[in-house]
Amino acid sequence: MLRDKRIRFIVGHYGSGKTEFSVNYAIKLAKLGKKVALADLDVVNLYFRSREKTELLGKLGIKVIGSGIEAPAVDVPSISPDIVTPMQDTSYEAIIDVGGDPAGARTLGRYKEYIVDGDYDMFFVLNANRPETQTVEKAMEYLRRIEDTARAKVTGIVNNTHMLKSTTTIDVLRGQELALELSRKVNIPVRYISTIDRVAKELPDNLEGKIFPMTLYMRDEWMV
Amino acid sequence: MRKVLMKGNEAIGAAAIEAGCKYFFGYPITPQSELPEYMARELPKIGGVFLQAESEIAAINMVYGAAGSGVRVMTSSSSPGMALKQEGISYMAGAELPCVIVNIMRGGPGLGGIQPSQTDYFQATRGGGNGDYRLVVLAPADVQELVDLIIEGFDIADQYRNPVMILGDGMIGQMMEPVEFKEPKKRDLPEKDWATTGTEGKRKPNIINSLYLAPEELEKHNIKLQAKYREIKEKEVKVQSYNIEDGDVVIAAYGTTSRIVKTAISQLEREGYKVGLIRPITLWPYPYEEFQKINDECKGILTVEMNNGQMIDDVKIAVEGKYPVYFYGRTGGMVPTPDEIVKKVKEIHGGEI
Numbered sequence: 001m002l003r004d005k006r007i008r009f010i011v012g013h014y015g016s017g018k019t020e021f022s023v024n025y026a027i028k029l030a031k032l033g034k035k036v037a038l039a040d041l042d043v044v045n046l047y048f049r050s051r052e053k054t055e056l057l058g059k060l061g062i063k064v065i066g067s068g069i070e071a072p073a074v075d076v077p078s079i080s081p082d083i084v085t086p087m088q089d090t091s092y093e094a095i096i097d098v099g100g101d102p103a104g105a106r107t108l109g110r111y112k113e114y115i116v117d118g119d120y121d122m123f124f125v126l127n128a129n130r131p132e133t134q135t136v137e138k139a140m141e142y143l144r145r146i147e148d149t150a151r152a153k154v155t156g157i158v159n160n161t162h163m164l165k166s167t168t169t170i171d172v173l174r175g176q177e178l179a180l181e182l183s184r185k186v187n188i189p190v191r192y193i194s195t196i197d198r199v200a201k202e203l204p205d206n207l208e209g210k211i212f213p214m215t216l217y218m219r220d221e222w223m224v
Numbered sequence: 225m226r227k228v229l230m231k232g233n234e235a236i237g238a239a240a241i242e243a244g245c246k247y248f249f250g251y252p253i254t255p256q257s258e259l260p261e262y263m264a265r266e267l268p269k270i271g272g273v274f275l276q277a278e279s280e281i282a283a284i285n286m287v288y289g290a291a292g293s294g295v296r297v298m299t300s301s302s303s304p305g306m307a308l309k310q311e312g313i314s315y316m317a318g319a320e321l322p323c324v325i326v327n328i329m330r331g332g333p334g335l336g337g338i339q340p341s342q343t344d345y346f347q348a349t350r351g352g353g354n355g356d357y358r359l360v361v362l363a364p365a366d367v368q369e370l371v372d373l374i375i376e377g378f379d380i381a382d383q384y385r386n387p388v389m390i391l392g393d394g395m396i397g398q399m400m401e402p403v404e405f406k407e408p409k410k411r412d413l414p415e416k417d418w419a420t421t422g423t424e425g426k427r428k429p430n431i432i433n434s435l436y437l438a439p440e441e442l443e444k445h446n447i448k449l450q451a452k453y454r455e456i457k458e459k460e461v462k463v464q465s466y467n468i469e470d471g472d473v474v475i476a477a478y479g480t481t482s483r484i485v486k487t488a489i490s491q492l493e494r495e496g497y498k499v500g501l502i503r504p505i506t507l508w509p510y511p512y513e514e515f516q517k518i519n520d521e522c523k524g525i526l527t528v529e530m531n532n533g534q535m536i537d538d539v540k541i542a543v544e545g546k547y548p549v550y551f552y553g554r555t556g557g558m559v560p561t562p563d564e565i566v567k568k569v570k571e572i573h574g575g576e577i
Contacts, residue, residue, distance in 0.1 A: 014231075015230075015231055045398070047255065047339070047340075047394065047395070048398065048399075048400075127229065129227070129229040129402075130229055130230075131230065131238075134228070162229070163227065163229060163402050164229070164400070164401065164402065220559075221487055221562060222483050222484045222486070222487035222562060223399070223483075224366070224402070
């Protein structure tokens with residue numbers, strides 16, 4: 001994680017688990033003593049956005065940047081001007097949680113001046129259990145369309161294949177096959193395999209990409 | 225088919241297409257807009273029609289027209305948009321037209337907010353439109369049940385020639401959950417010999433209408449509708465209950481709220497409390513009879529809703545004064561937590577309220 005570039009954009013098809021990955025990533029970095037900012041650029045989803053976790057993240061010293069409008073639930077595609085702070089201020093480790101799909105990635109175009117080749121990472125979160133990204137062709141189409149609208153290149157694939165709390169190693173390994181196939185086609189490495197703690201412990205240690213154990217912060221106790 | 229992970233709103237679209245629905249007319253509104261988006265993308269691929277109407281009122285009247293021609297058709301909206309559709313819904317009930325209407329509820333009144341609520345229970349079960357009519361109202365608690373009820377909903381609509389409403393809160397539309405598509409139990413569906421499909425010169429034209437100017441005719445029509453509603457009440461009640469024979473307190477809740485209640489019940493059981501649950505799946509017809517099975521020693525019924533108390537009226541009708549009926553609810557898009565429900569049950573159990 002510390003070897004990743006200072007600015008990390010998290011993109012992918014909606015429902016792939018970008019926000020859960022972003023929140024976990026931010027918390028892990030904060031626990032390593034880093035100065036972390038998590039920017040929520042999600043203008044696609046209305047519920048389950050990282051800004052809902054502002055209080056929890058704030059306690060860990062993480063700067064959370066959400067909408068410019070002070071309300072947790074607005075369906076106005078408004079983004080705080082403060083979002084450029086972690087892009088300009090190099091003392092921050094920045095995680096930018098981008099909205100799902102090419103439509104969500106469009107917001108990134110606005111920040112093109114900060115997206116300099118070699119200076120950022122852009123992680124494509126992939127869930128092989130989502131109907132729209134179940135095959136390598138479909139996943140590749142999403143990846144390319146997101147790159148086009150974001151006007152930036154993906155630098156790593158995150159295999160985040162899950163079935164929420166009932167995820168098994170079978171899900172993750174099936175997702176890994178898809179991630180590797182995609183990796184070969186687009187020539188982008190699989191950088192992380194993110195999954196819930198329970199499954200992370202059961203995974204073999206010879207997989208491509210770093211195993212990234214996660215806590216599900218976005219799912220309430222009563223959800224599956 | 226292997227399970228996939230779908231957002232509630234997408235799953236509604238996929239289920240409708242699975243059920244043979246090829247026509248969708250609607251107008252976008254949060255928190256259900258992923259559904260028209262899905263239909264706009266998918267229906268043209270199967271030779272269907274997606275049309276974004278100029279308003280909710282136009283959309284429901286397009287549904288009226290399509291249903292009149294005998295095809296499977298759907299519309300969807302969220303609370304304020306559903307308010308606009310009421311006239312068309314009453315007309316469809318009057319003209320006995322089958323369709324599926326989805327309401328993914330948000331906070332009200334008025335424009336309200338975009339977060340989840342259950343504030344349209346009255347509107348759905350008592351009829352927001354005019355006249356003595358009923359909708360079959362189905363209230364799924366998870367995305368799998370949402371899929372199953374959409375598919376079965378089209379069959380129910382066709383079987384009884386009546387609009388069916390799926391009543392979900394914003395949470396169920398926005399939530400991502402595993403689903404699989406299963407064959408519904410086969411129903412014996414009548415031929416749509418009433419539909420306006422063209423006479424080909426072989427029969428008298430079929431007319432779809434809800435206007436009866438002669439009072440005798442209109443009363444006769446109403447008697448026929450009431451007979452149909454009685455049959456639905458006899459055959460279509462769906463309910464899930466848990467431990468009502470033994471619970472010291474029984475909770476009544478539907479939709480997403482019932483899942484939060486289940487989590488609260490597990491917590492209470494770990495502390496030694498006995499708590500039951502009645503979860504209506506059909507809000508109309510309401511499972512009144514299920515409440516007769518509650519044990520005599522039960523200290524009270526707690527109704528939990530994401531509103532200020534609407535289903536509680538049906539709970540009171542069901543228990544006929546036999547038990548005290550209490551209420552706990554959150555509004556404005558606030559979702560109750562298991563801990564809040566646990567606290568309320570303990571108050572009832574301890575005789576504090």
